[in-house]
Amino acid sequence: MLSNHKHTLQLAIIALLLGGCVAVLMPFIGTLLSAIVICIASAPLRTRLLRVCRGRRTVTATVLCLLLVVLFVLPVALLSGSLANVVDMVIGYVKPHLESGLPADLPGWLRNLPMVGASLDEYWHQLLASREEMNELLRQLIAPARKFALAAVSVFGQGLFQLVLVIFFAFFIFRDAEAYANAVRLASRKLAGDLGERMFQMTGNTVTGVMVGIVGTAAAQALVAIIGFFIAGVPTVILLGVATFFFSMVPVVGATIVWLPAAAWLYDTGQTGWAIFLLFWGMFGISGVDNFIKPILISRTASLPLLLIVVGVFGGVLVFGFIGLFLGPTLLALGQMLIREWLEYPGDGTSPAPDERAPAQPEGSAP
Numbered sequence: 122m123l124s125n126h127k128h129t130l131q132l133a134i135i136a137l138l139l140g141g142c143v144a145v146l147m148p149f150i151g152t153l154l155s156a157i158v159i160c161i162a163s164a165p166l167r168t169r170l171l172r173v174c175r176g177r178r179t180v181t182a183t184v185l186c187l188l189l190v191v192l193f194v195l196p197v198a199l200l201s202g203s204l205a206n207v208v209d210m211v212i213g214y215v216k217p218h219l220e221s222g223l224p225a226d227l228p229g230w231l232r233n234l235p236m237v238g239a240s241l242d243e244y245w246h247q248l249l250a251s252r253e254e255m256n257e258l259l260r261q262l263i264a265p266a267r268k269f270a271l272a273a274v275s276v277f278g279q280g281l282f283q284l285v286l287v288i289f290f291a292f293f294i295f296r297d298a299e300a301y302a303n304a305v306r307l308a309s310r311k312l313a314g315d316l317g318e319r320m321f322q323m324t325g326n327t328v329t330g331v332m333v334g335i336v337g338t339a340a341a342q343a344l345v346a347i348i349g350f351f352i353a354g355v356p357t358v359i360l361l362g363v364a365t366f367f368f369s370m371v372p373v374v375g376a377t378i379v380w381l382p383a384a385a386w387l388y389d390t391g392q393t394g395w396a397i398f399l400l401f402w403g404m405f406g407i408s409g410v411d412n413f414i415k416p417i418l419i420s421r422t423a424s425l426p427l428l429l430i431v432v433g434v435f436g437g438v439l440v441f442g443f444i445g446l447f448l449g450p451t452l453l454a455l456g457q458m459l460i461r462e463w464l465e466y467p468g469d470g471t472s473p474a475p476d477e478r479a480p481a482q483p484e485g486s487a488p
Contacts, residue, residue, distance in 0.1 A: 149290075152283055156290035158447045159189070160298065161325055162332035167295060182295035189288050196363045197281055316462055320455055327454040331434070331447050338415040339369035342376050342407050349402040353395040355383045369411060370446075376407050429453045 146153065160167075167185060174180045294301060309317030343366035350358045361379055369376045380403035388396035430450055437449020 149286070152286045153290055154448070155283075156287045156294055158328055158332060159287065160291055160294040161328045162336075164298070164325075164329075167298065178296045182292050185295050186288050186292045189291065194281065194284050194288070196367065197284060199360070199363065316458075320458055323454050323458055324451055327451045328447050331430075331450050334415050334418040334430075335370055335446060337418055338411055339366045341414060342366070342369040342410045345410055346376060346380060346403075346407050349380070349399055349406060350383060353383075353387060353399045353402075354392070355387065355399070365407070375411060377403065380407055429457065 163185065167181060170184060171178065171181045174184070306318065306321050309321040311317070313320065343362045346365040347358055347362035350361050355361065361383060365376045365379045368378050380399060384396045384399040384403065387393075387399060433450030433453040434446055435449075437445030437447070437452070439445070441448050
């Protein structure tokens with residue numbers, strides 16, 4: 122009886138300890154997972170660099186973190202600084218129109234829109250005729266615009282802080298990667314034997330494949346965008362290309378938030394032909410890369426069916442946010458492995474013989 126109470130007390134203490142650890146780590150879960158994803162995806166680079174640095178793990182981790190700063194932190198800081206210039210430019214563009222008065226008529230293409238053009242033109246003349254209604258409309262537009270600007274600045278600031286924190290965590294993971302990997306592999310084997318070992322390897326392959334697909338697609342979209350911006354004569358091509366690279370990794374919004382305003386600027390400056398060109402270039406060129414290349418690239422590198430990749434990416438984002446890009450496909454891959462393992466058992470509770478298992482899939486092919 123005393124032994125049972127002692128066992129229950131031990132379990133309660135362990136549960137409280139684990140709960141306390143989870144509570145402490147909870148604010149950093151997303152950041153820590155991001156650091157782990159980056160470290161898993163850059164493992165081959167770390168291995169090569171470790172040989173170059175003659176096995177000095179601290180030096181290797183420092184070099185890799187400096188590389189992350191150059192690739193991610195500096196461009197985000199550059200975009201944050203440019204945001205203020207963009208806001209000033211928009212204010213400078215809108216202010217003269219408000220001071221000199223709004224045009225008496227809408228542009229012809231807007232008035233001639235089917236079904237809605239006439240209604241828009243009538244509402245515009247009502248606004249011009251009623252000063253109070255115009256002021257009320259401006260007040261309704263200014264407040265959301267101001268909130269959006271503050272939210273954008275806050276997002277960039279939080280993004281910079283989170284990137285710095287991710288690199289801080291990544292330094293220690295890079296430095297002691299072997300110890301962490303061996304501990305996770307040992308825990309996997311103790312929990313599930315050979316299945317745990319295979320799940321451990323599947324997790325690494327899936328995360329690496331998704332990272333390659335997302336970053337590779339973002340780089341391809343940025344390159345296509347730079348070519349389009351250069352052909353259309355849009356200024357600050359490199360800055361817009363960097364913005365395209367980062368926004369391409371943001372779900373839902375994507376690179377549209379970059380090339381659509383550029384097309385609008387071309388139209389406003391009287392370059393209607395180039396505006397139409399950039400509009401089609403963005404829809405079928407820049408966005409086409411994301412819609413077609415990303416799923417194929419991820420499915421090839423992660424050895425997963427295309428359907429699982431698409432469902433995993435979108436479902437993961439909806440449930441977990443940005444980190445769900447990696448968690449979604451990984452969880453589906455592990456679930457697929459568990460189902461296959463269950464189906465391969467003969468049903469009497471015994472493990473199948475090694476030659477009865479399904480042949481291993483070659484690396485880089487969909488199962």
